[in-house]
Amino acid sequence: xxxxxxxxxxxxxxxxxxxxxxxxxxxxxxxxxxxxxxxxxxxxxxxxxxxxxxxxxxxxxxxxxxxxxxxxxxxxxxxxxxxxxxxxxxxxxxxxxxxxxxxxxxxxxxxxxxxxxxxxxxxxxxxxxxxxxxxxxxxxxxxxxxxxxxxxxxxxxxxxxxxxxxxxxxxxxxxxxxxxx
Numbered sequence: 001x002x003x004x005x006x007x008x009x010x011x012x013x014x015x016x017x018x019x020x021x022x023x024x025x026x027x028x029x030x031x032x033x034x035x036x037x038x039x040x041x042x043x044x045x046x047x048x049x050x051x052x053x054x055x056x057x058x059x060x061x062x063x064x065x066x067x068x069x070x071x072x073x074x075x076x077x078x079x080x081x082x083x084x085x086x087x088x089x090x091x092x093x094x095x096x097x098x099x100x101x102x103x104x105x106x107x108x109x110x111x112x113x114x115x116x117x118x119x120x121x122x123x124x125x126x127x128x129x130x131x132x133x134x135x136x137x138x139x140x141x142x143x144x145x146x147x148x149x150x151x152x153x154x155x156x157x158x159x160x161x162x163x164x165x166x167x168x169x170x171x172x173x174x175x176x177x178x179x180x181x
Contacts, residue, residue: 006035006044013051022055029055046075046084053091062095069095083124086115090128093135102135109135126155130167137174146174 013028029051036044053068069092076084093108109132116125129152137145149171156164 002035002039003041003044006032006039006041006048009035010044010048010051013055017051017055017058022058025055026052042075042079043081043084046072046079046081046088049075050084050088050091053088053095057091057095057098062098066092066095082115082119083121086112086119086121086124086128089115090124090131093128093131097131097135097138102138105135106132122155122159123161126152126159126161126163129155130163133170142174146171149174 009028010032013025013032016022016028017025029048033045033048033052035041036048049068049072053065053072056062056068057065069088073085073088073092075081076088089108089112093105093112096102096108097105109128112128113125113132115121116128129148133145133148133152136142136148149167153164153167153171155161156167
């Protein structure tokens with residue numbers, strides 16, 4: 001059961017990543033990728049590529065992460081995996097934001113939002129809204145940041161996501177300081 005083995009390797013990588021060992025996670029994600037490619041498991045290939053991107057991002061290598069995220073995005077688009085495509089767009093946005101390109105990040109988050117809404121991924125929608133809010137704030141577009149953060153907060157509260165607390169706190173800070181643009 002190669003597909004099952006690949007999936008198990010991916011899960012082990014995810015566990016190591018959650019434990020803070022990105023290097024060990026990469027070993028498992030690379031093994032998952034090899035198996036997925038050997039058996040033609042395109043969805044598994046996309047997941048492995050995305051996970052490799054996340055691990056590289058966690059190691060502070062946003063440029064290498066972008067390479068993996070772009071490959072994952074291409075696979076997602078080729079096979080019609082809208083959730084995978086949306087996740088890749090959000091991850092790409094995070095990497096571009098980390099490199100200081102907030103405008104590109106916003107563009108990617110907005111593309112992800114379209115998919116999140118299309119497939120009904122509320123957490124994805126809230127996350128992309130929140131990340132876009134942070135990117136707008138970095139460009140001193142406070143009104144846009146507040147609008148997106150407010151929309152993100154409403155969704156996070158509706159789905160009882162713990163991220164609601166940090167969004168609520170940041171919104172209060174932004175409102176107390178006033179507009180930055």
